[in-house]
Amino acid sequence: MTVYRRGLRFLRARRRAVAALAAWSVVEAGQTFLVGYALARALDEGFLAGRARTGLGWLGVGALAVVVGAYGTRRVYGCVAALVEPLRDQLVRHVVARGVREGDGGALSGLTQQVEIARDTFAGLVMVSRSFLFTAAGALIGLCSLDPLLLLVVAPPLAAGVALFALTLRPLARRQEAFLVADEEIAAHLGGICPALRDITAAGAEALVTADAGARIGVELRAARSLARRGVLRVACLAVGGQLPLVLLLATAPGLLAHGVTPGALVGALAYVTQSLLPALQNLVHGLGTSGSRLEVVLRRLTPDPPPAAAGPAVTRQAAGPTAGGPARPAAQPRPLGVPVCADHPPARGPALSVSALTFAYGPGAVPVIENLDLRVPRGAHLAVVGPSGIGKSTLVALVAGLLEPTSGTIRVLGQPVRGRAAHGRTARGGSARIQPVRGPTACGQRVLIPQEAYVVTGTLAENLGQLRPRPVPEAELRAAAEAVGLGRLMERLGGPAAEVDPRALSAGERQLIALTRAYLSYAPLALLDEATCHLDPEAEERAERAFAARPGGTLVVVAHRISSARRAARVLVLDGRRALLGDHDELVERSPLYRELTGSWSRADSKPALAPRDPDRVDPVAGPGLAGDRRHVVAHGPVGQMQAARDLGDGGTRGREG
Incomplete structure (x- = not known):
């Protein structure tokens, strides 16, 4: 009418x-x-x-x-x-x-x-x-x-x-x-x-x-x-x-x-x-x-017009439980997950990551943070990146993710060149919120970055976990991924995938688990963890890293902040100013004085956080003792990489910045 x-x-x-x-x-x-x-x-x-x-x-x-x-x-x-x-x-x-x-x-x-x-x-x-x-x-x-x-x-x-x-x-x-x-x-x-x-x-x-x-x-x-x-x-x-x-x-x-x-x-x-x-x-x-x-x-x-009456019987969503008068269907068992397959994904060629003569400086007259770096990471590999604070670990990950433009050199992911800022919008970021449905190249991104600051948006848990997928993720796959990464207990406590999530009610570690599971469910074969587990205890961190490393066809690059992360990796990249050294843990202990110093400082202290997360001063300790040159540092609830020495928290001391 x-x-x-x-x-x-x-x-x-x-x-x-x-x-x-x-x-x-x-x-x-x-x-x-x-x-x-x-x-x-x-x-x-x-x-x-x-x-x-x-x-x-x-x-x-x-x-x-x-x-x-x-x-x-x-x-x-x-x-x-x-x-x-x-x-x-x-x-x-x-x-x-x-x-x-x-x-x-x-x-x-x-x-x-x-x-x-x-x-x-x-x-x-x-x-x-x-x-x-x-x-x-x-x-x-x-x-x-x-x-x-x-x-x-x-x-x-x-x-x-x-x-x-x-x-x-x-x-x-x-x-x-x-x-x-x-x-x-x-x-x-x-x-x-x-x-x-x-x-x-x-x-x-x-x-x-x-x-x-x-x-x-x-x-x-x-x-x-x-x-x-x-x-x-x-x-x-x-x-x-x-x-x-x-x-x-x-x-x-x-x-x-x-x-x-x-x-x-x-x-x-x-x-x-x-x-x-x-x-x-x-x-x-x-x-x-x-x-x-x-x-x-x-x-x-x-006064909108009432919807027209349906010509046939109404279709209702099938209940999850047993139907009246009939036997209950067996629940679908979670299956082990590898990298999800995207039909639109271009065929992978070459190694997972190839870096050639890479140089980067923050400005034309600045000293290069990374200079003439050559690196080759085969598909399915597990690489840990270590080095003193501010040496360029996060910078390297940002370059690979396409968030920064190299000063010179080339970066290729699965044979495809990374084009810096031009590729920024095409890079799936597991720790950040996706504003619109992902389609096209974004849905089939070849790399996913999980930063230290994990973003969770208001909505259901399923919506948060499926942000990097073009279509809703089946519940069985959600539960399997959560179980693999270590989110299962939190998922059940919240009420399942359909539960509403309030980001303010979650701890920093819980937000990181959601971001990690989101990235795990993405189509990206290359996962970049930039201290993405710093708010987790060592056991939870190990479970998450092993889940990413075990994805068939998946490659993992981790910016390590615990010695255990470096030990789990098959290869370790040590950044030391303009120099870099690649090898396994035992080789680097023998060949790299810096790596011996780092592993020594890591080993002398307990890796567990010194303070309770989200203490009244709104400061979280970095899980584990500080790296060389920045011992006992803690990180506030602020932008990624803002750090402050523990002794300076009360006197207004200056903050350094993680590279």
Whole structure:
């Protein structure tokens, strides 16, 4: 049922109020008729004939008509209220019922804003439409009573202006609705972007979000321009229907006077056009042209059409438990997971990671952090990257992930070149939030980065874990991945994959487990862990690293912060300034003094955190003692890599930065 049919049914149900409104509108319109007619008679039969008393008498009749019209206008407002308030009450009942029945989140907005918009707009439309109808009728009857020739001059252009406005009303309404819809879409889009600015930046999705917002703004701009062009037609309608009759009366005045039209009748006709018809037409064009389409949009949203009844039986989601009257189906057993297969993934060629003559410096005049590095990591390998704090471990991982642009040299992942910042948006980041559904190259990314700061978004656990997959992940696969990485106990405590997750209620370690499982479920064969387990205890860290290392076809690169991580890796890369050394643990203990120093400092202290996570000072210790040159360092709940010596926490000492 359309809005128009509902409106007609609403008016038919209130015939008495409509009839009273029409009756008092006739009383109000009486002044329109008498103002021009009395003025003409005052001139012709009074002042021009030398009878001043007669002229004053007719002017008194016109003044009395204004008083009577004012009383009619007062009663008109009461009749309009008798139509408007029932509409408001009906809309309020409908919105409240829908909000209770369907849990409509927009019920509050409907009650506080949209219902009032509908009420005020409907009242304005009733007043404008009624005023034009009765004012035009009174003026035309007055013109005909003065002289039919005057009606022949005024009526045709007035009818043409109204007809032109009627023809443009529906296209104008469509463009008005398109503009309103575009404006609301922008508001809704920005409402989703603003709370997620940190996640957008972390996901490297600035360009994508900017382009999407720009496209929506472009749609609104085009709708606004189209609406403005249609708005020019309002001026044409007013010119034809309101201004042209005035010009014709003045242009044909000599001829009209020659054909017996009296001067008083001509002045009365001018009064009808300037004081009655033109203002009424202006109110109609501006009021109905703008508010009419807005009222239609609001009413459609407040009273949506009920969904059509299904032709066949309703399809319901199958319950997880046993069905009544039948045996329970055996639950699907979690299967061991490898790297999920993406149908759109390009064929892998070459080693998992190949670095050739790689050099990087933070600025043209800066000392290179990495210089002429050559590295080859075969597919399925497990590599640990170690070195003092600030030596360039995180920088190397960021270069491989495509977050930084190399100064020189090449990086290839599975034979495909990494293109620095240009590839930023195509790199799946397991620790950050994905803003939109992943498709295309992103869904089949060849590498996934899990940084130290793990991002979790508000939503279900399944939504968080499946962010790097193009389609929802089956529950059995979710549970198997959670069990492999070590998230299973937390998943059960939260209530399963469908449970809602509040990021603020999770500890730093729990967020890291979610980020690790998200990356584990991705299509990326190369996983980059940049201290992604620093908030986990050694046992949980070992379980997660072994799960990634055991993925068939998967390759793991870990920035190690415990000696156990380096021992588990088949190969270890030691970064020492501009030099690098590659080998297994035993080889490096023999060949690298720096590695011996690092492993010695790691081994002398307990690897477990010295403080309880999330202590009152909002500081988490790095799990394990500090590396060489930065012993006993802790990391605050801040950006990745912000560090501070334990002895400096109370005296405002400076912070270093992890490379």
